Structures are given as C-alpha cells and as structure tokens.
Amino acid sequence: MMKDYMHRYKFLGDYRLRLVFQAELSKLVRARAGDLVVPIPITARAWQERGFNQVTGLLVPGTYQEVLDAKEKDKPAQSSKTRRERLRTPQPFCLPANLDVVGKRVLLVDDVYTTGRTLYHAASLFKQAGCSRVGSVSLAR
Amino acid sequence: MNLNDYYGRRLLVGRDDTSRDHFPALQVLPTIEVGPAMIRCLRCNHQTPKTVAALPRGEYYCPHCINLGRVSTLTKFYHVPEPNQFSPVKPVLTWQGTLSPFQQRAAEAVKEGMKRHCHQLLWAVTGAGKTEMMFAGIAAALERGERVAIASPRVDVCGELYPRLQAAFANCQVVLLHGHQPTPYRYAQLTICTTHQLLRFYRAFDNLIIDEVDAFPYAANPALLFATRQALKKDGGCLYLTATPGETLLREVRRHRLTVNYLPLRYHGELLPTIKLRLAINWRKQVKRQRISQGIIRQLRTSLLQGHRFLLFVPHVADLAPAEKALRKNFTAEKFTTVHATDPDRMTKVQQMRDGQYDFLITSTILERGVTFAGIDVYVLGADDEVFSSSALVQIAGRAGRSPQRPTGNVVFWIAGNCRNVRQAVAQIRLMNRKGRKLKSELSSLQ
Numbered sequence: 230m231m232k233d234y235m236h237r238y239k240f241l242g243d244y245r246l247r248l249v250f251q252a253e254l255s256k257l258v259r260a261r262a263g264d265l266v267v268p269i270p271i272t273a274r275a276w277q278e279r280g281f282n283q284v285t286g287l288l289v290p291g292t293y294q295e296v297l298d299a300k301e302k303d304k305p306a307q308s309s310k311t312r313r314e315r316l317r318t319p320q321p322f323c324l325p326a327n328l329d330v331v332g333k334r335v336l337l338v339d340d341v342y343t344t345g346r347t348l349y350h351a352a353s354l355f356k357q358a359g360c361s362r363v364g365s366v367s368l369a370r
Numbered sequence: 371m372n373l374n375d376y377y378g379r380r381l382l383v384g385r386d387d388t389s390r391d392h393f394p395a396l397q398v399l400p401t402i403e404v405g406p407a408m409i410r411c412l413r414c415n416h417q418t419p420k421t422v423a424a425l426p427r428g429e430y431y432c433p434h435c436i437n438l439g440r441v442s443t444l445t446k447f448y449h450v451p452e453p454n455q456f457s458p459v460k461p462v463l464t465w466q467g468t469l470s471p472f473q474q475r476a477a478e479a480v481k482e483g484m485k486r487h488c489h490q491l492l493w494a495v496t497g498a499g500k501t502e503m504m505f506a507g508i509a510a511a512l513e514r515g516e517r518v519a520i521a522s523p524r525v526d527v528c529g530e531l532y533p534r535l536q537a538a539f540a541n542c543q544v545v546l547l548h549g550h551q552p553t554p555y556r557y558a559q560l561t562i563c564t565t566h567q568l569l570r571f572y573r574a575f576d577n578l579i580i581d582e583v584d585a586f587p588y589a590a591n592p593a594l595l596f597a598t599r600q601a602l603k604k605d606g607g608c609l610y611l612t613a614t615p616g617e618t619l620l621r622e623v624r625r626h627r628l629t630v631n632y633l634p635l636r637y638h639g640e641l642l643p644t645i646k647l648r649l650a651i652n653w654r655k656q657v658k659r660q661r662i663s664q665g666i667i668r669q670l671r672t673s674l675l676q677g678h679r680f681l682l683f684v685p686h687v688a689d690l691a692p693a694e695k696a697l698r699k700n701f702t703a704e705k706f707t708t709v710h711a712t713d714p715d716r717m718t719k720v721q722q723m724r725d726g727q728y729d730f731l732i733t734s735t736i737l738e739r740g741v742t743f744a745g746i747d748v749y750v751l752g753a754d755d756e757v758f759s760s761s762a763l764v765q766i767a768g769r770a771g772r773s774p775q776r777p778t779g780n781v782v783f784w785i786a787g788n789c790r791n792v793r794q795a796v797a798q799i800r801l802m803n804r805k806g807r808k809l810k811s812e813l814s815s816l817q
Contacts, residue, residue, distance in 0.1 A: 242440045244425050245433055277384060280425040280444050 231369045235341065239283045247286030250368060254338075255289045258366055263334025266293040267355075269347060270322070273299070275306075283340050287368060293338065296330075297322050297351060307347055315344045322351055324358055331359035342370035374557040378452035378517065378574025380413065382445045390448060399447040399572075402430055413441050413569050415596040437549070438569055452574045452603065454515050456559040458542065463509035465502070465538035471813055473503055476633040480609060481507035483629065484577050487607030491623060494633035495642055495802050496613040496768025497742075501531065503633070504579060504609070505538055512542055512559055516576035519561040519601070521568055523594070525550065527582055532562050565594045571601040578602050583610040583619065584761045613768060614761030614798065634806035640777035641803045643748075643770045645763075645796050650784035653751055654689065662696045666751070669782055670697075670730075673747045674704065678779070679723075680730045680747040683766055685755035687711075687734050693751065694732055704729040711736040735762055743769070745776035753783035753792050763795035 238246040258266055268284040276282075285293060300323045307315055324330075335355045337348055342365075352363045373393060375381065380399060383390070390396055403410040408417045411432035423430045431442035469477055476492065483490040484507040494500045504520075511518050520535065522528050525548050532546040543558035547567045565580065578601060602608060610619060610628070622628040635641065648665065656662060673680045684693055690708040697706070705728050709719045716736070723731050724743055735757060748770040753763060763783070770779030785792055 237436075241436050242431065242442070243433060243436050244431065245422060276427075277386065277444065280427070280429050280431070280442060282426075 235369065238286075239279070239340065242279050242281075244281050244286060247281075247283070251287055251289060254287050254366070254368055255292060258288065258292070258336065258338060261364055261366060262336050263362060263364070265296065265330065265333055265335045267297050267335055267337050267351070268293050268295060269337065269339040269351060270295065270297050270299045284338055287340065288338065296328055297324065297354075307343070308341070312344055315346050318346055318350070320350050320354070321347075322354055324354055328358070330355060332361050334362040335360050335364070337363065337365040339365065339367040340369065342367040372557075373450065374455065375555060376448055376450040377455070377557055378450075378571055379555075380447040380449045380570065380572045382439050382441065383448055385444050385446050387446070395450050397449045397451070399449050401441045401445050401447055402432065402443050404430060404443070411435060411441050412447075413438070415592075415600075435569060438566070447572075449572055452517060454517055454576075455557075456512075456515050456517070456543075458512050458515065458559070460513075460541070462512045462539060462542060463505055464540040465505055467502060469499075469502060470637060470639060472633065472635050472639070472809055473499055473637065476631055477503045477506045479631045480504060481510055483507070483631075484511055484607050484609060487577065487605055489608045489628050491610045491612070491615060491619060491628050491630045492633065493615055493630055493802075494611065494613060495636055495806075496765060497636045497772045498613070498633045499637035500581070500611050500613075500633075501534060504611070507577075507609070508539070508560070508579075511577045512539065514576075517559055517561075517574055518577045518579070519563060519568070519571075519575045520579045520581060521563050521565045521598075521601075522581040523565045524582060525564055528562055528564055531581065535560065535562060565597060568594070568597040568601040573600070573603045573606075575602050575606055577607045577609070579609045579611065581611045583612045584614050584616045612761075614764040616759075616761055632802070632805050634802040634804075634809055636771070636777065638774040638777050639810070640771065641806045642799050643767065643779045643781045644799060644803070645767050645792075646780070646782045647753075647792065647796070648782055648784050649786070650751065651786045653784060653786075654692075657689070657692045657696045660692070660696045660699060662693075662700065666784065667700050669780075670701075670749065673780060674701075674729060678745060678747050678776075679726075679728070679743070680749055680780075681743070681769060682730060682732045683748070683750040683753075684732060684734065685752045685757045689751070690732055690734065697732070701729075706730045706732065708732045709736065710734040735766075741769070742772050744773035745779070746770060746772075747780040748782075749780075750783045752786070754785040754787060754789035756791075758791055760791040760794035760798065763791060764798050767795065767799060 237243050271282045300321055337351050339348055348365045355363045401412055403412060408419055409423045409430045410417045414435035416434035418433060425431055429443045431440050480492055508518055520531060528548055536544045539560060542560050544560045545556045545558035547563035623630050684690060687710045690710060694708050707719055709716055709731055722728055748766060750766060767781045770781050771777050783792060
C-alpha cells in the first residue's frame with residue numbers, strides 16, 4: 230500500500246496525493262516541533278523533473294522552515310542505491326553560513342526512512358552548528 | 371538514440387533537454403495549454419482545474435493520463451512525422467484459411483473502405499469470425515506501405531490477437547504494446563495495442579482498427595475517442611469492429627458520419643440463438659435462503675438431460691456463493707464451480723470447463739466475451755440488473771451456438787420485470803437475425 234502510494238506520489242509525480250497524509254503528518258509534527266521544523270530538501274535536478282519537494286508537500290504550507298540546502302547538483306537518488314551504497318553516501322547537505330541555530334531545537338522531516346543515512350547527515354550538520362536537540366519524523370519506513 | 375522511436379509518436383522529455391538538438395528531424399511539440407481557470411492536456415485532451423493541476427512555482431501537470439508518464443509544463447514532446455519507412459515482403463498475407471461467401475462479402479467491403487481511408491463500422495455478430503475478415507484489408511494496406519494498428523480496450527483481447535496476426539502476416543514486423551509489457555517499443559508496420567497506448571502515438575496510422583469497440587472502458591471514455599483521432603493521420607481511415615454497437619456509434623451511423631457493414635451470420639452460417647425471457651421475482655432472496663425456484667431448476671436440468679453443458683451468469687460476485695450453495699442442494703452429482711474476475715484460478719477453471727471437466731460454471735460478467743465453449747447453453751439470473759448493459763447481454767447470449775455441430779442453443783434470461791437493456795438486447799439480436807435471413811436467401815438465390 231505505502232509502496233504504491235509512494236510510487237504514485239513521488240515517482241509518477243501525482244502532486245494531488247500530498248493531501249492524503251498532510252493533516253495527520255502535520256499533527257504529529259506540531260506535537261514534536263521545537264524551534265525549527267526543517268524538511269529534507271531536494272536537488273535542483275529533482276525540482277526540474279518532479280517539480281515539487283515531496284516532503285514539503287506533506288506539510289501544511291507555512292509550518293516549516295526550508296533552511297537546509299541540497300549541495301550536489303546531481304546526486305543520485307537514495308532510492309536507486311543498495312543499502313551499502315546508501316550508508317557510504319557523503320554529506321549531501323549544507324547550512325547557510327549566516328544561519329544561527331545555537332541552542333535551538335530542530336525537528337527534521339523526511340518522506341521515507343530506510344537506512345537513516347539521509348537524516349543522520351542532516352542531523353549531524355545541525356548538531357555541529359550548535360543545536361541543543363535534533364529530532365526527526367518521517368512518513369514511512 | 372533511435373530516431374525511428376519517434377516516428378509518428380510523441381515522447382516526453384524535460385523542458386530543458388538539449389541532448390537531442392543535433393537531430394534536425396525532431397520536432398518539439400507543446401504538452402499543456404494553460405487557460406485562465408483550466409489547463410488542457412495536449413496528450414489526452416483532458417481539462418483540469420488549475421487548482422488541482424498546480425505544482426509549486428507556477429507549473430502545472432495533467433493528473434488524468436499520469437500512468438503513461440506525467441505530462442507537465444516541465445516537459446515537452448519530441449516528435450518525428452511518420453515517414454512510412456517500410457518495405458513489405460511478399461507474400462504479405464501468409465494466412466492460408468478460407469472465408470465463407472458471406473464473410474468474403476464483408477471482407478471485400480472492409481478492404482474497399484480501408485483503401486479509401488473511410489471511417490466505417492463492421493457490425494458482425496458474436497462468433498462471425500471478425501479477425502479473419504480484416505486480413506484482406508490489412509494485407510492490402512500493408513502492401514501499399516501503410517502503417518496499420520489494431521487497438522482494443524482489453525489487454526486480453528490484444529494478447530489473443532497478437533499471435534494470430536503475427537502468424538497471418540509472418541513476413542511483417544508486428545509489435546504488441548500494452549501497460550504491463552516488459553518488452554520495449556519497436557517501430558513496426560503493424561502495431562497491436564490497447565486503446566490507452568494510442569495516446570503515445572501522433573498522426574502515425576494510415577489505417578486504424580478498433581476491436582471490441584463497445585467493451586469497457588472505451589465506450590464511456592471520451593479521452594480514448596480523442597486518442598483514436600489523434601493517433602490517426604489526418605487523412606487516415608478507421609474501422610470499428612463490434613458485435614454490439616452502443617448508442618454513440620449508432621448515432622454516428624444515423625448521422626452518416628460512419629458507414630456500416632453488417633455481418634449478421636456466424637461463421638458456420640447460422641442465425642444467432644434468440645433470447646427467451648422468463649419471470650423470476652425475488653430470486654436473490656430465495657437463493658440467500660438456499661432455495662431456488664423449481665422453474666429454474668427444471669430449465670437447468672433440461673440442458674443437462676439433453677447432454678448440454680451451460681454457463682449460468684449472475685449479476686454480482688456476491689451472488690456467486692449463495693447461488694452455488696443453493697444449486698449444490700439440487701445438483702448433487704454434477705460437477706460445477708464459480709468463477710469471477712479476480713479469481714486466482716480463473717484460467718484453470720475456464721480451461722477445465724473447456725476440457726469438459728465441469729457440467730456448468732456459475733459466473734459473473736467476466737466470461738461475457740472472448741471466451742468460447744463449444745455447444746453450451748446460456749442462462750442469466752437477474753438479467754435486468756443494471757450491471758448488464760445491452761451489449762453485455764448480447765455478448766452473453768452470443769456464448770451459445772458457437773460450434774458448427776450445434777449452431778443453436780438455449781438462451782434464457784430470468785428477469786423480475788421489464789427493462790430497457792434487456793429489451794434492447796432482444797431487439798439487436800432480432801435485427802441481426804432479420805438481416806441474416808435476408809442475406810441467406812440472397813446468397814442461395816445466387817447459387
């Protein structure tokens with residue numbers, strides 16, 4: 230079920246389907262939110278092809294802060310790799326230099342949690358930047 | 371990249387794609403028309419409100435034909451006008467069979483229409499041998515170097531047509547395309563595909579044949595009528611094949627937009643079995659209490675006593691189990707089972723019925739078309755239920771009398787009252803039989 234949903238939403242790109250879980254996921258995010266709710270970003274290339282960030286689609290507009298940037302222009306999708314390759318992925322994100330998150334509590338949001346590598350990379354960036362707590366929520370695993 | 375992949379097709383690529391810029395033959399075509407409140411997809415012609423079709427950053431997509439790959443303002447089409455790059459090898463037609471005189475007559479008419487690129491309807495009764503009747507027309511078209519496609523709304527019809535067509539045109543490139551197809555697209559002179567796949571083509575075919583045009587989901591789907599039109603070349607011809615034309619097609623005939631040829635006799639030269647109507651009120655209630663009226667039992671038993679097997683159709687899958695239980699009480703020695711669309715053993719059961727291992731099958735509408743058992747009788751419980759369209763009923767009645775050994779058969783519909791679909795089905799069969807009798811007497815006076 231979830232696999233079919235993800236296929237249609239993310240890979241076929243049926244943006245209408247963002248609304249299916251929006252209310253429920255937003256409720257969960259609201260309950261856990263600290264100072265910042267940060268969705269995992271997508272690459273410029275994905276913007277060109279898919280035309281939307283599947284993570285922000287799942288959230289109610291205006292309830293999140295897109296402070297994280299996807300570094301590489303052309304990173305291969307995590308879902309196209311084996312577990313081993315996923316775990317070896319180098320840091321794909323960066324934080325803007327002028328962003329002050331010292332002592333803040335951050336909640337990361339992603340669509341699918343598989344090996345945790347993506348969220349781990351994002352979390353370590355925020356920790357290095359001085360966040361007091363970094364949590365995460367994802368729709369499926 | 372294979373340039374001939376683009377012949378007569380529209381392939382989606384990213385809007386900013388430049389990788390194919392060095393092919394001057396490639397044309398770029400638009401994907402979406404953005405209006406003030408709606409967007410229109412230029413592939414499937416479907417209109418969607420902007421609020422539904424919106425992507426972030428002012429982009430739009432078409433949700434309607436998304437299963438064929440998403441058409442959006444982020445994409446464009448590449449297209450190469452159909453060049454008809456074929457060199458037919460003779461003999462084009464390798465089929466060795468022969469047609470009966472009345473089949474021959476219809477085949478000639480079809481061939482002539484295809485030559486003039488007409489839009490025509492071949493109304494041939496169930497079991498007339500429609501496929502073989504197209505062969506002469508297709509062969510002539512292929513010899514003229516035309517690109518031809520046969521499309522059907524049903525995947526299983528396509529799957530059944532493909533080996534027959536490949537055998538009949540053994541020297542020709544034939545390709546089969548449908549949604550669950552593992553093999554990739556290939557440029558071929560003769561294409562067999564589902565009507566959905568036609569949306570991938572653009573002004574490709576000189577002649578297009580739509581088989582079983584009345585079958586769901588084509589009948590109710592204007593997007594697919596659009597698909598047919600745009601897959602045809604501007605001056606292309608189109609042949610609709612059906613045993614049971616629906617209202618839309620008959621209207622086109624009345625308005626003289628479609629010429630029609632009839633084939634009112636079956637391949638063995640006999641008329642269609644006529645439908646007998648019987649009253650059965652409250653049958654569903656009775657069946658739920660595991661009872662069944664004696665009239666029905668007697669009728670079913672008559673078939674078996676005469677040594678004929680039968681199909682018993684019920685309106686819904688939910689009716690199958692109670693009907694089976696009720697019949698088990700009355701038919702203790704007979705072998706029978708139920709079958710429906712999502713039955714995992716459907717294929718096996720159908721094969722076992724064919725092999726004579728069952729005395730009868732209780733079935734939902736799934737066996738209405740395309741399945742042939744020799745010499746059976748056909749019964750429908752609750753034929754006035756709204757699931758049975760008039761074309762479904764004609765198809766169901768057409769399961770009887772398919773073999774030359776027994777060209778007739780009992781067809782009984784049990785109904786609770788008068789109903790438009792049943793009336794239309796009875797009238798359609800009567801009309802075809804009237805034409806059939808006329809044709810028979812014409813042919814016998816010629817001989």
